[in-house]
Amino acid sequence: MKVLCLWYATEEEKNFISARLPAGTEVVAPEGNYLSRFDCEYADVAHLAPDADAILAFSVPDGILQVCDNLKMFSWLHSGVDDLGLMGALDLFKNRGVKLANIRGANAVAVAEQAMMFVLALAKKTLLKHQATEEGRFLFPLYADEYRSAMLHGRTIGVIGIGNIGGRIAKHAKGFEMEVLGVRRSKEGQPVEYVDTIYGIDQLHDVLPKCDYVVLATPDTKDTHGFIGAAELAAMKRSAFLINVSRGMLVQEKPLYEALTSGQLRGFATDVWWQYNYGQTFPIGWGSRLGIHKLPNVTLSNDQAANADDVLQRNIQWGTENLAEFLAGQPMKREVRLELGY
Template sequence: MKVLIYTVWPVPFWEVPKSQVLRLRERFPDVTFTHALNDGEALREIEDADVALASRLTTLAVQRAPRLRWVHSTAAAVGILPLRDLAARGIAVTNSRGVQAITMAEHVMGGLLVLARRFDLTLSAQRERRWIQNELRADASPWSLHGRMMTIVGLGTTGLEVARCAQAFGLHVTGIRRRPGQPKPSFVDRVVGPDQLDDALGGCDVLVIAAPFIPETDRLIGARQLALLNRGAILVNVARGRIVDEREMIAALEEKRLGGAVLDVFDREPLDSASPLWSLPNVVITPHCSGVRPDHWDDVIELFSDNLLRFRHGEPLLNLVDCDAGY
């Protein structure tokens, strides 16, 4: 059996370390692992590969892979894979969803606490050696998460972890997911389908975007949806920038209809230095790093190893992707 490993990416963190490739070779000595370091090598080596561990593939690569039977994405998002071509060939697709869920949930809550407890103001004052106790009032007053309403768009692995954390802070959580009829977790107050989005946004103090980016979620949150939130609500996006209409979000922030935003993803990345988001006082910007942690690749390779054993034994694979749904 041959496995092609191909994770070339503009951000080095998302490229599988050589040490992890060695780990796979030691764990499966009877499997050939080929680590492609550029597009040309990937196109050549996929020709006789049975499995691909990849962050991305092209239609041409799939066409050149007559033996290919399974692709495992090193990420949770699979939109960069040619899902239609893979499905047409009956090639199984799995992803790494869940690996980043706890880390991303911590990121959501950390950013939210920065704005709720006004750490943005106190840290700035600290650098200037200013004691601003008397300035923390009115719109600048810290506020408590306890008893507030949170709506999570996308109640998958990440959304569930956000909900679990939020409940511990006393937030009341409404989750939106494609299959609302599935059992409701005890730490989620209400689960609704996408057709009830408007209802779920009404009275919302914190809106968390954790959904996959698919045609149905493109610009899902626009001016009308933002207007349904409570005045002063916080928007947190750790999914994909294009799920939110960035222009309308900026307008809502500037007019203080939104109380703030925690943004890890943007329409275009890196975020343009000319973007007004950089200078808005009520915005926390992070560089698409909500899932980053030192042991990330340990868990990705552990998941892939588990699935490789299942694949060899003809057992059901974990984290199968619905190629029609796109996630």
């Protein structure tokens, strides 16, 4: 059995993976000069790919999956698999019978902490007050609407997507004595600890008007892509904040810009951005073509929520666990349902 790491894995990482797989498993990785060791050049990996039985990957060079003639299992070292869908990998896996697993939950602690950081930063006007203090300005008059902080205590937070990340956000929110409303694909099913009331996605418009904070923690699927638009933003309180720690394409960019600049929405924070792909949009790139990142009521980072202590090691560990389960003929607890995209 040959396992291919699609990044410039260190000897320590390869040894870690090998030690957790059956004896005789060959673990290989590209070698060469690189800009980022978590990407890899097609030329550095093409000779390793055709007979690989399984792949561990943070990223995928264009064209490499098409030459993986022996591939049986793919372990994706991320939670969301929508990027794989955009490159056609999900269809390829369906057609070839390749099993796919992800590492959902591996970064849940870090991303949930980032979400609460955003909630607090927006509520407490952290950036505004930092900048004013740095510049030696007093925010006067005291208690003016534009300077007064919002509160978390006794307020309502809506968590859209109450899986590994959303469940932790709910737990943290309870530490501030907030009411937690959860939204998932269906309201039916098991209760979720720390969530006071669970709604189905078809009840989203019943939830939004109740919330002082709305946090998006759901995958980007055919059901959620662009599902926050003008009608949803209009349903929210004018005093509400929107936080996105999931995928940029969940929110329609133009309605969000209009809500933030018209006063319909009090503030927005995000770690994820819109992607403009050549042939689908113009110009190509990422960010906000409307300059949402420059608005005064916006707090942001760029894909940094999971860039935290312990996360890289856990990513590799859980990705390796997927492989170990597959090789042992056991059900993979993090297997992705290709028809659903998560």
